[in-house]
Amino acid sequence: MVPPVNSSGSTKERILGAAELLFAQRGFDGASLRQLTAAAGVNLAAVNYHFGSKDKLVEEVFRRRLDALNERRLTALSCLAGAPQTTLEEVLEAFIRPALDLSHDDSGALFMRVLARAFAEHDDTLRQFLSANYGHVMRQFTAEFARLLPQLSKEELYWRIDLVTGALTHAMSGFGMIQRKSDVSEHAHREQTAQHLIRFAVAGLGHP
Template sequence: MGDTVNSSASTKERILTAAEALFAQRGFEGASLRQLTAAAGVNLAAVNYHFGSKDNLVEEVFKRRLDQLNARRLAALKQASGQAETDLEAVLDAFIRPALELSHEGGAGLFMRVLARAFAEHDDSLRKFLSDNYGHVMRQFTAEFARLLPQLSKEELYWRIDLVTGALTHAMSGFGIIQRKSDVSETIHREQTIAHLVRFSAAGLRAP
């Protein structure tokens, strides 16, 4: 296993990139700072020097990608809801596409596995962290869904959005039975995944 980082990047960037990939592979506790710094090609002490602690590094890895995801989702939602006739599929696409795009790009493109793992870690401090960094985006999407699905009660709507999130997280984690075939490009596979998710979710949201 060779280095996976661009040696021209700054030490901080190289640590973040290597950490993202290694956390996705081995988990937060399973990935040691020695493995991490070796993969990044930096000194062991660099993590504590630049980030203070391993926990802070974990938080920075999250923040970096969550900020991207939030920004792309909001931009996509703004465009979708700006149309003359906004439809449910367009809003779902704005919700789903940025997440899947981020899970296939950037460094080793493994951030979403990290996120899926974090979902399973499931402690309250993480819940609060995600709520603080995610809440306003989810509220905007929820409002748009509520406008498009006026027949649903608030509780019913929350439930269904939650289930859409579950299906999306599962698809992003790459754990499902569906594996990309070698004769299908990654881009095409992603588009198929998005199409399946949007169709399935739209029907689920519209359920009688």
């Protein structure tokens, strides 16, 4: 049913790549270990051998991408902290750009779909994992937003951050689907996308 796609890399990485693809296409429940290992071109037992269980594999799929993504986000944010006059747009750029760079290549775009699924699932185990491992990133950005938007009540700020998060997740989860017009360069398209997302986020967060 699912043709083998990966023929390079270690067994662990072939599994992670195939998992990212099939989790994005069919969900965590929908993608079976048999489809997954067949697509990766590895034995069925390899998942339990290398990762322990299917759930641990799911966690590893997230960890592989989010570790690098959130590190880049925090780096970009700390670079801004040095500047005397940081703007809302710059902070949002520090948050959005790394995610856009990630979804630049196909597998990265697939991961954004996986992430959007995880948000919609409302699965407690997964939420606790994400909160425990990457909650500090969101907390740091939230603090910065609060500093830049002192006129907003705490409740109002949380509402806006929640709405912006939803918009960005929804938008970036669709990147694998929409066809880029061939008459614009890859770089120009990415720049346009970044502009759309950032200007929308600025308007949503900072409107009077």
